[in-house]
Amino acid sequence: MQKELPAKKIAIFVDVQNIYYTTRDTFARQFNYREFWQQISKEGDIIIANAYAIQRSDDQQHKFQKALKHIGFNVKLKPFIQRRDGSAKGDWDVGITIDVMEAAVDADIIVLLSGDGDFEMLLRKVMTRDGVESYVYGVTELTAQALINSASEFFPIDSRLLI
Numbered sequence: 001m002q003k004e005l006p007a008k009k010i011a012i013f014v015d016v017q018n019i020y021y022t023t024r025d026t027f028a029r030q031f032n033y034r035e036f037w038q039q040i041s042k043e044g045d046i047i048i049a050n051a052y053a054i055q056r057s058d059d060q061q062h063k064f065q066k067a068l069k070h071i072g073f074n075v076k077l078k079p080f081i082q083r084r085d086g087s088a089k090g091d092w093d094v095g096i097t098i099d100v101m102e103a104a105v106d107a108d109i110i111v112l113l114s115g116d117g118d119f120e121m122l123l124r125k126v127m128t129r130d131g132v133e134s135y136v137y138g139v140t141e142l143t144a145q146a147l148i149n150s151a152s153e154f155f156p157i158d159s160r161l162l163i
Helices: 016-027 033-041 059-071 093-103 117-130 145-150
Strands: 008-015 044-055 074-079 109-113 133-138 153-156
Touching (some): 008 093, 016 044, 016 133, 044 093, 093 109, 109 117
């Protein structure tokens, strides 16, 4: 009798703002987090799933965050900061990086939803240090080539993952 291999342990990290704007600007549609979750869960056991977002006090945002939690995501919020000069700040790059580095110790696969090329070094580091695979999901036209090249596999977001 053949012994069954243990399921792969998967850690998911979503750069919510990046996915929102890239799918909106390219397709004028929204990302389908439920469909994504169903696809990924077929690959193994999801041991952590973090969605990083900017906190705004509007009903649509609260509804969206509640839906993400219902699917199974931990929603991490950072306040939206409006500077005196009119510019705004609210990015999660450092928080995502720390969480990925910590999770890579226990995971077999790191799944990053972002097109941000700043994460290229991070993926290379955890793949080398921890021997994990890395999957990147992003809108092809708006995903940094360096990020695509650094991933074990790149999955373009297309109509199958849109609402």
